[in-house]
Amino acid sequence: xxxxxxxxxxxxxxxxxxxxxxxxxxxxxxxxxxxxxxxxxxxxxxxxxxxxxxxxxxxxxxxxxxxxxxxxxxxxxxxxxxxxxxxxxxxxxxxxxxxxxxxxxxxxxxxxxxxxxxxxxxxxxxxxxxxxxxxxxxxxxxxxxxxxxxxxxxxxxxxxxxxxxxxxxxxxxxxxxxxxxxxxxxxxxxxxxxxxxxxxxxxxxxxxxxxxxxxxxxxxxxxxxxxxxxxxxxxxxxxxxxxxxxxxxxxxxxxxxxxxxxxxxxxxxxxxxxxxxxxxxxxxxxxxxxxxxxxxxxxxxxxxxxxxxxxxxxxxxxxxxxxxxxxxxxxxxxxxxxxxxxxxxxxxxxx
Numbered sequence: 001x002x003x004x005x006x007x008x009x010x011x012x013x014x015x016x017x018x019x020x021x022x023x024x025x026x027x028x029x030x031x032x033x034x035x036x037x038x039x040x041x042x043x044x045x046x047x048x049x050x051x052x053x054x055x056x057x058x059x060x061x062x063x064x065x066x067x068x069x070x071x072x073x074x075x076x077x078x079x080x081x082x083x084x085x086x087x088x089x090x091x092x093x094x095x096x097x098x099x100x101x102x103x104x105x106x107x108x109x110x111x112x113x114x115x116x117x118x119x120x121x122x123x124x125x126x127x128x129x130x131x132x133x134x135x136x137x138x139x140x141x142x143x144x145x146x147x148x149x150x151x152x153x154x155x156x157x158x159x160x161x162x163x164x165x166x167x168x169x170x171x172x173x174x175x176x177x178x179x180x181x182x183x184x185x186x187x188x189x190x191x192x193x194x195x196x197x198x199x200x201x202x203x204x205x206x207x208x209x210x211x212x213x214x215x216x217x218x219x220x221x222x223x224x225x226x227x228x229x230x231x232x233x234x235x236x237x238x239x240x241x242x243x244x245x246x247x248x249x250x251x252x253x254x255x256x257x258x259x260x261x262x263x264x265x266x267x268x269x270x271x272x273x274x275x276x277x278x279x280x281x282x283x284x285x286x287x288x289x290x291x292x293x294x295x296x297x298x299x300x301x302x303x304x305x306x307x308x309x310x311x312x313x314x315x316x317x318x319x320x321x322x323x324x325x326x327x328x329x330x331x332x333x334x335x336x337x338x339x340x341x342x343x344x345x346x347x348x349x350x351x
Contacts, residue, residue, distance in 0.1 A: 001130050003056045003088040004108070010041040012108055013052055013086045020112065020121055021045050039070060039083075048119060049081045058087035058107075060207035061186035063094040064200065067101035074103075082116045088130040093210040097203075139181045140208045142216070142301035146170060147178045148208055151188065151198040152320050153307050155347050158195035168303070201347035205320065214328030217299050220275065221292035222285040229293065230256065233267050236294070237314040239283055246272035248308040248315050251295070251329045254322035255336040257311040259344055264331055268295040270304050270317060319344040 004012065018025045023046040041052040051074055053066040063085060070083035083103040087094065090107040098105040104114030110126035140148060146168035151159075159167070165175040179196055182188040187204050188196045198204050226232035233253045240247045248254075251268035255261040275296055280287070285294055299305075307318030316322070319340060326337040 003130055006040060006054050006056065009054050009056065009086065009088075009108065010052065013041070013054070013084075013106060014043055016106060016108070016110075016112070017043070017045050017050060020123070021048075039073065047080055048116065050084050051077075051081060052084045052086055054086045056088065057185075058089060058091065058094055059185045059187075060093050060097065060203050060210065061199070063087065063090075064097045064101075064203045064206075065186065067098050067103045070103045071101045079117065082114060082119065084114060089128040091210055093206045097206065138211060139178050139185070139187075140211050143170065143174075143303070144178050145208065146301070146303045146306070147175060147182065148187075148204060149303060149306055149318075149320060151196075152201055152205060153318060155198055155201040158191055158197040160195050164196075201345075205323070205345070209324055209327060212324045212327060214325055217297045218274070220285075220287060220296040220298075221289050222280070222287040222294050222296070223292055224283060224285050224294050226293070229253070229264050229267055230262065232293070233257075233314060236267060236269060236283060240269070240271075241315075243279065243282065245279070246305065248305055248317040248321075250297075250304075250317040250322050250325040252326070252331065252333060252336055254316050254319075255326060255340050257314055257316040258319050258322060259336075259340045261332075261336045261339050264336070265293050266295060266330055267293060268297060268325065268329065270297050270299050272298075272302065272305070274298050 014025045014027060026044040027041065039051045039053040041054070043050050051070060053070055055062045055066050066085045070085065074081050074083045085098055085103055085105045087107050089109045090105050090111060095105065095113065106112040106114065109129045110123060112121050112123045114121040138144060147164055150164060150167050161175050161179055162172060164179070165172040168175065179188065183190060183196070187199060187207060189199050190196050224232060226235065233249060237247070237249070248270045249257055249268070250270055251266065252264035253267045256264060304317060304321050308315055323337055323340055323345060326333045326340070
């Protein structure tokens with residue numbers, strides 16, 4: 001289903017709030033000719049004044065901008081004013097962005113989360129009614145994501161498209177298309193000299209993580225007897241180094257190496273080539289799904305090794321890659337991701 005126009009969308013938002021609160025809705029319009037100071041729509045529902053920002057394209061950058069605008073424009077308003085971001089469908093990243101900004105959200109697919117003194121609306125689980133048929137191209141597809149990776153690794157820098165192509169080993173025409181999409185999604189900005197830079201690294205990383213699918217890599221799961229996962233990581237790394245294999249730790253093992261996040265069981269390693277029988281034998285790995293404590297991963301793009309570095313003698317993926325891969329890890333991966341991001345991916349401090 002195609003997303004509605006802003007006017008029709010606001011009408012549907014008004015109707016939905018009327019259903020949820022069982023109160024008459026009284027739209028409030030801005031004075032004609034006055035510069036927009038608050039949002040796309042305002043309405044009175046019982047004792048609450050909803051200030052609504054509509055975004056027809058629910059990408060992370062658009063939602064972050066809407067949430068921040070609402071946060072700032074309603075910060076000094078009276079009690080009973082409720083900021084609300086409305087979209088066709090709100091994904092997990094958008095939900096988190098709204099929560100971080102302290103604003104409510106509602107989508108036209110039937111979901112909502114609105115919290116205010118005397119008001120609590122939580123509706124979840126409704127499917128996306130606005131999915132497009134087919135599989136759209138993505139700026140975060142394996143090779144396309146090289147551009148986002150390079151920009152996140154250098155958040156304070158601006159690059160020409162030729163520099164990006166050279167740094168990512170991609171064709172200039174291909175990079176031009178990716179840059180155009182990132183710019184359209186408000187994830188990068190173009191400077192007066194034509195160079196591009198990331199606008200908000202946090203939003204870019206959130207947008208990438210939302211669609212990142214670790215299962216698209218080739219994963220061999222197995223078990224290796226060891227007294228601890230830290231010792232196992234070192235043992236596997238030594239065996240791979242001695243055999244001349246290109247590898248990089250990631251996931252929970254990566255979080256331990258780059259951030260000191262200990263207490264894990266699963267050791268995940270990227271390998272540049274499919275491990276053969278002699279390598280598996282050298283690693284003493286017995287392939288099995290249940291009870292596996294080692295994941296050997298052949299990536300769908302070699303750029304996962306971009307920015308990898310040695311940590312105490314063990315080759316480890318860049319913190320951006322480690323953070324992405326923690327999304328698919330078991331155990332305490334969610335806590336490890338939060339810890340890693342707070343300590344190693346503090347963009348504003350790096351800029």
